[in-house]
Amino acid sequence: MYIKIDHNSGIPISAQMVDQIKYLAVSGALKGNDKIPSVRALASELKLNPTTVARVYRQLEADEIIYTQRGSGTFIAPRRSALTKNEKERRLAGDIRKLVVEAGRMGMDFDDLMLLVCDEIEAIRGSQGKKHKPGKGKREGKVNEHR
Amino acid sequence: MNIVEMDHAVRFFGATPAVTDMCLAVPKGSVFGLLGENGSGKTTSIKMMMGALIPQEGTVRVFGVDPLTLKPEQRARIAYIADDMGLPNWMKLSEGMALHRSYFQQWDQGVADERLERYGLRLNQSFGTLSKGQKRQFLLTLALAQQPDLLILDEPASGLDVSVRRDFLDSLMELANTREVSVLLSSHILTDVERVVDHVSFMKKGACVRQANLEDMKEGIKRLCFSENQDRDVLLQSFSILQEKQVQGGYQVVVEDFAAERMDGLDCHVEHLNLEELFLVFNALSDVGAVR
Structure with missing residues (x-):
């Protein structure tokens, strides 16, 4: 699992990790039921405090991005579409408004904003299209870096 | 449970205040950063934890008891490395290690050998021939082989160049990932500490201005x-x-x-805000007296 942490950005490390693992899951770099490293293995790999990684896993579990099976490890949860279309829209409305307001505040052309959003969707679609092979995750994860 | 606790500890040197009102709680299993400018009271606080200085007011508890009453076997669970610590220059590393090993029943020679090899240190070298970074690496080797439950590091990274510092801090994280250990380190190099600590305490003029979980702090502030x-x-x-x-x-x-x-x-x-900016905010706060 390729994760890049910026230690001096001021963004909580756990928030950076949650974002990136969600991205890997949504983009298809990590597929449903893929096994992910244990808390300690990931903490050792990233040279992080295990309590920080445990916090990330708790958050991801609450968000239903991962699930843990006692004795066998932690896995990416298969994507669910249990939410109704209305509910999904309701949950996203706030974030979308914030994005539009922020763009407006900076005086950005809304057409340009649309293009940016489309680019981001294309990037995720592009990586979803690729068949994920073990060991390839590292390269695919890097899609994240340009953000 | 807290491994180390300080409750309104006070320590003067003559008329000079070193620690004026220090409160602190190091949770078990945490990597705790005791941060502050030079002269803010970090080393004096650590010496009180080690029982090397007695608080004139307030209390200090390590493993739940007064550090002065720790039994030798409890004391052996604490490893301590200070900035100015060392062995006599003439002493061979093999002798230094034998001396150190004799104090600790839980000594793990495998850990020591692995560290020595990684750092490229040879046992027939004498301590005086080592560079500053190598000296620190040898002291860390001794501290880790001791299998401590509490590791106290006073300015562990000062005076070391960036790659040695990074390696030193990475070693701490490896340790935290292999066994349950609590680490307390003091430093004024905040960018280093930011990578490894989960709790921080900002010290200023002998008192704690703010103690918190770093991730919580970054989320809230x-x-x-x-x-x-x-x-x-x-x-x-x-x-x-x-x-x-x-x-x-x-x-x-x-x-x-x-x-x-x-x-x-x-x-x-x-x-x-990153750790450095958080530190500056609290440093400025305490100037106007609006502590906590």
């Missing part, structure tokens, strides 16, 4: 940047303000209880 004047009363209804500043073409406030859902109607840009 944000700088809001307004491009025009903002009604302060409206802001105060939603947030508790730590610092405010009029800047050219705007107004900036640092709030300590940020929550995205309370940002409705506020037209501003949110900035994250």
Whole structure:
């Protein structure tokens, strides 16, 4: 699992990790039921405090991005579409408004904003299209870096 | 459970205050950063934890008891490395290690051998021939082989170049990932510490200005940047303000209880604060006496 942490950005490390693992899951770099490293293995790999990684896993579990099976490890949860279309829209409305307001505040052309959003969707679609092979995750994860 | 606790500890040297009112709690299993400028009382606090100095007021507890009453076998569970520590220059590393090993029943020679090999240290070298970085690496080797439950490091990275520092701190993380250990380290190099600590205590003039979980702190404390004047009363209804500043073409406030859902109607840009910036905020706070 390729994760890049910026230690001096001021963004909580756990928030950076949650974002990136969600991205890997949504983009298809990590597929449903893929096994992910244990808390300690990931903490050792990233040279992080295990309590920080445990916090990330708790958050991801609450968000239903991962699930843990006692004795066998932690896995990416298969994507669910249990939410109704209305509910999904309701949950996203706030974030979308914030994005539009922020763009407006900076005086950005809304057409340009649309293009940016489309680019981001294309990037995720592009990586979803690729068949994920073990060991390839590292390269695919890097899609994240340009953000 | 807290491994180390200080409750309003006070220590003067003659008429000079070193620690004026220190409270601290190091949770079990945490990597705790004791941070402050030179002269803020970090080393004096650590010496009180080690039982090398007795607090004149207040209490200090290590493993739940007064450090002066720790039994030898409890004391052997603490490893301590200070900035100015060392072995006699003539002493061979093999002799230094044998001496050290004799004090600790839990000594793990496998850990020591693995470290020596990694650092490229040879047992027939004498301590005086080592570079500053190698000396620190040898002391860390001894401390880790001791299999401590509490590792106290006073300015472990000062005077070392960046790759040695990074390696030193990475070793700490490896340790934290292999066995349950609590680490307390003091430092004034905040960018280093930011990589490894989960709890921090900011010290200033002998007292703790703020202690918290670093991730919680980064989540809660944000700088809001307004491009025009903002009604302060409206802001105060939603947030508790730590610092405010009029800047050219705007107004900036640092709030300590940020929550995205309370940002409705506020037209501003949110900035994250890293450890160094957090430190500066609390350092400035204590100047005006608004502690905590």
